[in-house]
Amino acid sequence: MELSILLIMFLLFIFVCSAFGLVYIWSSPKEMEGIPGSLGWPIIGESLSFLSDFSSPSGIFSFMNKRQQRYGKVFKTFVLGRFTVFMTGREASKILLTGKDGMVSLNLFYTGQQVLGPTSLLQANGEAHKRLRRLIAEPLSIDGLKKYFHFINSQAIETLDQWSGRRVLVLDEASSFTLKVIGNMIMSLEPSGEEQEMFRANFKLISSSFASLPFKIPGTAFYCGIKARDRMYAMIDSIIARRRNGEVIQQDFLESLIMKHSRGTDTGDDENKLTDQQMKDNILTLLVAGHDTTTAALTWLIKFLGENPAVLEQLRDEHRRIQANRRDGTDLTWLEVNNMPYTAKVISETLRMATILPWFSRKAAQDFEIDGISYNIKKGWSVNLDVVSIHHDPGTFPDPQNFDPSRFDAPVKPFSFLGFGSGPRMCPGMNLAKLEISIFIHHLVCRYKWRPLKRDDSVQPTLVRMPKNKYPIMVEPL
Numbered sequence: 001m002e003l004s005i006l007l008i009m010f011l012l013f014i015f016v017c018s019a020f021g022l023v024y025i026w027s028s029p030k031e032m033e034g035i036p037g038s039l040g041w042p043i044i045g046e047s048l049s050f051l052s053d054f055s056s057p058s059g060i061f062s063f064m065n066k067r068q069q070r071y072g073k074v075f076k077t078f079v080l081g082r083f084t085v086f087m088t089g090r091e092a093s094k095i096l097l098t099g100k101d102g103m104v105s106l107n108l109f110y111t112g113q114q115v116l117g118p119t120s121l122l123q124a125n126g127e128a129h130k131r132l133r134r135l136i137a138e139p140l141s142i143d144g145l146k147k148y149f150h151f152i153n154s155q156a157i158e159t160l161d162q163w164s165g166r167r168v169l170v171l172d173e174a175s176s177f178t179l180k181v182i183g184n185m186i187m188s189l190e191p192s193g194e195e196q197e198m199f200r201a202n203f204k205l206i207s208s209s210f211a212s213l214p215f216k217i218p219g220t221a222f223y224c225g226i227k228a229r230d231r232m233y234a235m236i237d238s239i240i241a242r243r244r245n246g247e248v249i250q251q252d253f254l255e256s257l258i259m260k261h262s263r264g265t266d267t268g269d270d271e272n273k274l275t276d277q278q279m280k281d282n283i284l285t286l287l288v289a290g291h292d293t294t295t296a297a298l299t300w301l302i303k304f305l306g307e308n309p310a311v312l313e314q315l316r317d318e319h320r321r322i323q324a325n326r327r328d329g330t331d332l333t334w335l336e337v338n339n340m341p342y343t344a345k346v347i348s349e350t351l352r353m354a355t356i357l358p359w360f361s362r363k364a365a366q367d368f369e370i371d372g373i374s375y376n377i378k379k380g381w382s383v384n385l386d387v388v389s390i391h392h393d394p395g396t397f398p399d400p401q402n403f404d405p406s407r408f409d410a411p412v413k414p415f416s417f418l419g420f421g422s423g424p425r426m427c428p429g430m431n432l433a434k435l436e437i438s439i440f441i442h443h444l445v446c447r448y449k450w451r452p453l454k455r456d457d458s459v460q461p462t463l464v465r466m467p468k469n470k471y472p473i474m475v476e477p478l
Ligand code: HEM
Pocket: 106, 121, 122, 133, 285, 286, 287, 289, 290, 291, 293, 294, 297, 351, 356, 357, 360, 361, 418, 419, 420, 421, 422, 424, 425, 426, 427, 428, 429, 430, 432, 433, 434
């Protein structure tokens, strides 16, 4: 059985490679000839050097940097099966991220498109995209998040209670914490129990399927991801049914969608209502977009604090002052967590240094030209913004390799800090992410000191940048 699957996969691989080869030979866009850069080898293009740089400590920065020095701020390449134009700089960032309506659309990989479903926010454009953004805006606004504060706080304390005197893998702990938070926020999942375990197992498979090969054959990561997605949808269907029968009443994100918007039919043609399919696709979208990113940010932040004792001390001072101003026996409050100026700068500096989403990918929906970079972009091209270079531009961020939160004392130039993106696709979950991180960090720095157990700066070869060794540390009470 396993042998036949391997044989089918091998034949498919040969088939796909040959198809790519032919596509490569026939479809290499003539207009691209005017753009500097190399398309590399037939079939694989420059994918090998892209992938090897991708998982190195400096990430795709070295891939970009070598080519930017040779070709300038705009260059073409062929990576991961796509003819691609990479650009960097604030002009490119402004036009790609805030460009005229409908000029570019988000450019998901085939696996992502299949797993998330056709009505996901990430696949919507123009008016449909705006409408979905409106629907999710309220529960993710600062006020909307207030009701989850106590849950997030209690989960942070519970997670950290287990850390005392132990060796912990920060990435795994952060992942478990952020998954409990988002599961509870979206559909009131209890932080432990059978439902949470099922949710966690399915989510893991879905998450790994994004960076997999697009073979929908039993046993492959892509196939397992699709199956896990179906099980997750069945779970959401049964929760929706229980809610509609009045068996359970909750005050969560799902409930707000059910109450306000789910009376539409499955044709989805009613302007202000969501079908069940749209609800499920977008719940999954929030889970996928919100989990790995927040997990990675929290892990990098703890790593950077470990490597920068002076920053850690200043951060600890801020949190000790908050504690000192509190009456004995009381816990962190909503007001306190919204008044942590130094913590906010540490979060921004973490997102700049780590650049968790190293490039933003768009597809040109029409021909256009970028002011200041005199190249014509043609409809259908994959156009990518190299965010790592923007975040490491010494003109905006002097001594860019230095972790220095004080560079955010004054506002930075527009389009030079893109930790949460910018424009109509700017991250709608940024308030939630900042809330989770600030609460967790408050309890961490007030209770513990820690030291890394192994120094390894490699990153995982996934879309979201994370430390490869999951950042193992030894934790001691203060
Ligand atoms: C520290 C954590 C996070 C980081 C660094 C982050 C970063 C980003 C960035 C850079 C984008 C824009 C990408 C682009 O323009 O191509 C984005 C979009 C998005 N983020 Fe986040 N994010 C985080 C947390 C979250 C959370 C917690 C949620 C939801 C609960 C979320 C949901 C989304 C969604 C749905 C989009 C797509 C928006 C659209 O296409 O209109 N993110 N995020």
